[in-house]
Amino acid sequence: MTRARAPRSRTAAPRVPILRTRPRPAALSVLILTTLLLAVTGCAQRSSTTPPGVLNVGQISNSLAFFPLFVAEQKGYFAEEGVKLGERPRLGTGAKVAAALKSGSIDLGAGVMTDALNLARIDDKGRLVANLVDRYYVDVVVGTSFAGATPSDPLDQRIRALRGKKIGITGPGSGTEALVTYLFAKTGMNSATDSELVNLGSTAAAALGALKAGRVDALAFFQPIAQQATAAGIGVRFISPAAGDVPGLERTSHGVVFTTQRIIDKKPKEVAAFQNALGRAQRFIHQADTAEIIRLLGVYLKGIDPKALTELPALMRSEIPESIGFPRSSFDAAIAFHRTTGLVKHLPSYEQIVPPALRANAT
Template identity: 45%
Template sequence: MYLSRRSLWVLFACSLLLILSITSCSGLGAPPPSDSVNSMTLNVGQTSSAVGYFPLYVALQKQYFKAQGLTLNPTVPPVLGTGAKMAAAIESNSIELAGGGVITDAFTVSRIDSQIRLLGALTNGYFIDVTISKRFAQQAHLSAASSLEQKVKALVGKKIGITSPGSGTEALMIYLFRIYGYDVKRDAILVNLGGTETAALAALSTGRVDAISFFSPAGQEAEAAGIGDLFISPDRGDIPAMQGQLHGVFYTKQTVIDTKPKAVLAFIRAIAQAEDFIQKQPDQAMGLLEKYLHLRDMQVTRPVFDAIGPTFAQNPQISQKAYDEANEFHLKAGLIAIALPYKDMVATDTIKKALSQRLSS
């Protein structure tokens, strides 16, 4: 039995409150000291080690945070695992800045906290793909060149692996089914596989699921191992309405911007340096990507980089167009009830100030 969207939201809220109470009791939620305006230390976390958060890894490896005079505490941002845990950490102040997350999570937590602000773009592209098993591919008689409608229709009645309810992997399936008049929770079987690529690929290879909705490089790994085919890829252009939409982001609360302005500006500049490096040094960036994703060799790394490389943001600035496309996607996927205004969510002035100081940094 599947839970309704309302029920899932209630569960999320209850989980958030529980985690908040625990972190508050531990003292992690204490407000920052009054002299923090000059602080150059930030507590930063990331949701997972997904490919979309690669600019954060580059900034760490190239020591761009240090170059900006910023200290991360801890030095390597902890991986929290889920958007709900990140939301709880942000709300309790145990994490001051989400250095690697998706706009889905920022939208979700903004429903209970109007202080949430987007500080910059990591990717302008949805780095989640639908990959099908070899057996399903043979039965469907479809290929990457088949129409999107044919592909979605073929998924009706199938078992589809996702990371978890309320995730971007589920949102993609809801969206795809809805645009052709289907309901994925009624017309397919969603299987929660957790956030590890290993589990997703194992489920695909053993027949536990017919397809997976999972972040890159799962599709490329499946093809390299001969266990599946990349079926639907937003970054490949298979879903025109999703091309260029804001997805990977970093965000914080307005209170952190107000209390640690210098540290926040330095963080934005460091990410800008990382994004510039990725754009201008693709060969070196590819080598770092291989290490970041623990890929076996260039047979997998190059297809991953070719697919997602163009979607990495050229700089942290968030365009109105990319934001509006993300808003529209989340509305159609049922993840938000009303469009969230750009001016309310994006810390435009903060981003502009950071980037204006970039050349002198």
């Protein structure tokens, strides 16, 4: 005789939100990057897979740091300098950019200094190619109903108001996580245990949606997130290193293009042409009519509220250098920042990661 089975419960097990992450120590973020690189490359160190005259360039997203690449494309500078850009994937996180670079699917990666330093940690031939943004261009944005502190309160009070809150970041090991880690450490807190970091990816619309819906209390996100939140009436800029809110981060190499010495050796003319075009684009941003910059930004940041565009030209001119070189003081500030966060171990020296030409051009 067959025993009757007990009826199954109709109540589904509670779902774990896919965006939310458990607090993780900094060492785990580094481990994630290393694991991803090994999984993608199988421990191999591949060189370029593109034909002569072509460079594949991957970047995290369409944040303000990578606007010079767009300008160089739109103005035809790459073609005039003698290099063709092949695939231009938006890869979402710096870890994926580094993995693609390591695998040979891209030749140059556009990310943040955290990504370049992490690559140099596991590959002593990692090299910087261009300085895109010379300020820490991640802002902390809070919802309009956020309580505990206001944007005009002292910095320590604003940081402490984030304790116990859900903070949206792009992903683990990112420059967005690094800022939260750094700010919490300044007040004796630990972001891994004193907050809940929520991985939102690199799409601004998704991040703003999470803030509006209350899935997060704050965002640590790349510019122009604050301008977009203000224009939409869902948030305000709370902490901005680029605006001078955080002592020690007034000038620091942050948005960068990086590669490996193997690519530089294999494609020296292409890399030099890329650098020349990018330098021209950065000078254009400083010299062009503001209306033209706003027009280009409207194309680059598709769907952005026009009200969010008005302050961006002046903002970019204060952050994007006219030279692609790396001032020693800005590099040292970036190293000090990453030493404090603990997100990157075995930090490289200026002479190791900055090619000689980019030291001479640093002004």
